[in-house]
Amino acid sequence: MKLPTFLGGVHPPEGKASTEDKAVEGLLPKGDLVYPLSQHIGAPCVPVVAKGDHVRVGQKIADSEAFVSAPIFSSVSGTVKEIGPRMTIPGSLEPCIVIENDGLYEEGPSLLEELGHKPEPGEYVKLIRAAGIVGMGGACFPTHVKLSPPKGSVIRWVIVNGAECEPYLSCDNRLMQERPETIVRGLELVLELFPEARGVIAIENNKPKAIEALSGLVAKWKNPRISVMPHKVKYPQGAEKMLIWSVTGQETPPPPALPADVGCIILNARTTYQIWLALTKGQPVTDRIISVTGDAVAEPKNLEVPLGISVQELIDACGGFKSNSGGKYPPETPESNSGEKCPPETPGAPVKVLAGGPMMGLAMRSLDVPVVKGTSGILALTAKSAWIAEEGACLRCGRCVEVCPMRLEPTLLDHAVRRRDYAEFEAHGGMSCIECGSCAYTCPASRHLVQSYKDGKAAVTAARRAAAAAAKAKAEAAQKLETEAKK
Ligand code: SF4
Ligand code: SF4
Numbered sequence: 319m320k321l322p323t324f325l326g327g328v329h330p331p332e333g334k335a336s337t338e339d340k341a342v343e344g345l346l347p348k349g350d351l352v353y354p355l356s357q358h359i360g361a362p363c364v365p366v367v368a369k370g371d372h373v374r375v376g377q378k379i380a381d382s383e384a385f386v387s388a389p390i391f392s393s394v395s396g397t398v399k400e401i402g403p404r405m406t407i408p409g410s411l412e413p414c415i416v417i418e419n420d421g422l423y424e425e426g427p428s429l430l431e432e433l434g435h436k437p438e439p440g441e442y443v444k445l446i447r448a449a450g451i452v453g454m455g456g457a458c459f460p461t462h463v464k465l466s467p468p469k470g471s472v473i474r475w476v477i478v479n480g481a482e483c484e485p486y487l488s489c490d491n492r493l494m495q496e497r498p499e500t501i502v503r504g505l506e507l508v509l510e511l512f513p514e515a516r517g518v519i520a521i522e523n524n525k526p527k528a529i530e531a532l533s534g535l536v537a538k539w540k541n542p543r544i545s546v547m548p549h550k551v552k553y554p555q556g557a558e559k560m561l562i563w564s565v566t567g568q569e570t571p572p573p574p575a576l577p578a579d580v581g582c583i584i585l586n587a588r589t590t591y592q593i594w595l596a597l598t599k600g601q602p603v604t605d606r607i608i609s610v611t612g613d614a615v616a617e618p619k620n621l622e623v624p625l626g627i628s629v630q631e632l633i634d635a636c637g638g639f640k641s642n643s644g645g646k647y648p649p650e651t652p653e654s655n656s657g658e659k660c661p662p663e664t665p666g667a668p669v670k671v672l673a674g675g676p677m678m679g680l681a682m683r684s685l686d687v688p689v690v691k692g693t694s695g696i697l698a699l700t701a702k703s704a705w706i707a708e709e710g711a712c713l714r715c716g717r718c719v720e721v722c723p724m725r726l727e728p729t730l731l732d733h734a735v736r737r738r739d740y741a742e743f744e745a746h747g748g749m750s751c752i753e754c755g756s757c758a759y760t761c762p763a764s765r766h767l768v769q770s771y772k773d774g775k776a777a778v779t780a781a782r783r784a785a786a787a788a789a790k791a792k793a794e795a796a797q798k799l800e801t802e803a804k805k
Contacts, residue, residue, distance in 0.1 A: 321549055321550040322549055322550065323550035323555065323564050324555070325563075325723065325725070326720065327554060328756045328759050329551070329552060330759055331485060333486040334486060334488050334491075337486070337492075337611045337619065337620055338492075342489075342607050342620045342622050343621055344621075344623075345623045345627070345632070345635050347394065347631060349419075349627075349628055350417065351393060351417045351625075352414050352626050353414055353415045354404070354414050354688065355413045357452065357625075357692065358387060358691065360385075360387040363389060364382060366378055366381055368398065368401075369399070370397065371397070372395075373426075374395045374424045374425060375425050376391055376604055377391060378450075378602070379391060387460060388461075389450040390415075390450060391602040391603065393626055394624055394626075395420050395423055395425075396420040398415060400415075400416040401414070404687075404688070407687050428600030430599070439510045443466055445597060449595075449596035451592045451602075451603055452589075454588035454592060454691060455586035455587075455692075455694060456674055456694055457586075465508070465583065468576075472514055473578065473582070474516070474581035476509055476515045476583045477520055477562070477565055477583070478517070478518070478519040478586075479556050479584050480494050480521040480522075481521065481549060481561065483551075483555040484674065484678060484679075484694075484695070486611050488609045489588070489620055490586070490588060490694075491527075492620045493607055494531065494587055495528045498528070500590075500591045500595070502532065502535050504594035505517045505544060505585075506544070507598075508583070508593060515581075517545070518544075519544070519587075520547050520564070522548070529546060533546045547565060553677060553754070554723060554752070565582075566581075566582060570582075572747065604624060606623065606694075607620055608621050608622075608623060608632060608694065609695040609697075610635070610698075611695065611697055612699045612703070613698075613702065613703050614640055614671075614699055615637075615639065616638055616639060617637040619635070621636075623689055625690060626688050627688065627689050628685070628687065628688055629685045632696055633685060633698065639668050639698065640700075641664045641668075647668050648669075648683065648684075665700070668698040669699065670699045670706070671697065672695075674695055674697070675694075676699070677756075708764065709766055710763035710764060710765075711763060713762060717760045718765075720760075721757060722757055723754065723756060726746070726748070726750065727746060728767055729765075731743055731751065732767050732771075735774040736770065738777075740777045748775065748778070749775060751775070
């Protein structure tokens, strides 16, 4: 049978064998818990607790009045030890709340207790916001915003993204296998909000157990609005635009168009699980499953951990690294006679640790950083499997063009950015790049293409902001002159 898919894309080695059959294990933290105030796209939160306060599990510790934002909750009971800058996964110091765990895991009141009754559909979106739910696949877009499409849009598809196309990661696969009823029930709850929509659970065909578990439930519960749709295994099948294309056959227009503009809402599998938790148990986002994997990890696992736990504790819970580096990262890099840094020769030593998968993950500089809502995986790679090649000149081979799922011309965009010709970058659709890394993966010259597009997008965004600020200042000055002239 021909499985649905999209045009372009690549087939990187899956690397999932070391975790896909490992049941999820719980892990309790040993050290302090650290919560960055920005764990979502949108306005950062501000603390609603102060140093010395006692907090319980599920108690709100930070929030914002902005619509595009999501509150943050304590995942343990204990005492607020500090509010201040701490190192985070991207390698920058960010304002954080630090909580000293008392080890009692004393539960706070549930969101449903506060509500006082079983939630009605009209209260779902408010509760989802109150639970701090964001896109748990890594995008971290607040879910209540996604579930509030612009007036006039008709939602015809709610798609649960169970593709998990990033190599190495198995956290969504395990969730769908081990708790399938929560995914189907979560989707049913969302469908109550969109009476004209059908629900599709989209899964890559390399997850037969998850497909079987979910299809079995859908058949048993006989909800005619829900189906499970296996997809061809191809990266980046889980990207929103690729899923919309392969499920509905529709193309999403370039930004600022949203999936809702083509009648679609896409929810990651874990996000759907969190919706179920919030609406049926009143639980906010306090935990998540993380695949801790890669050929440098002694015993790869899927761990369910409280948010705020340090990445080092996750590595320790997996037996540390295979080398005897004492669990340290980054490793000491010996210097050659010419003074150049050499990659460590020790077998099993990590040379690269990523938050996320190898295609879109973020290289980390330290393991002493906290897990946040969007952390789906920790991938530690040895020199053998890490992709550290020297960049060469473009060979004009056109491979990047063939694989780009957004039908862009990656080489042209790259040249435009390197010439700092951001107008050309924009004119050729650079802002539509989804940073999937398919072009870089296939490039024989190891061009640093994704970094180039990130730079291009940042420059265009900064120029747009500056132009908007200048236009606003001009309009204000004109208004002031007019007011003075009238006096
Ligand atoms: S140009 Fe962007 S969207 Fe296209 S393959 Fe490269 S990273 Fe992906
Ligand atoms: S794949 Fe690499 S070498 Fe080939 S055209 Fe694209 S950027 Fe140039």
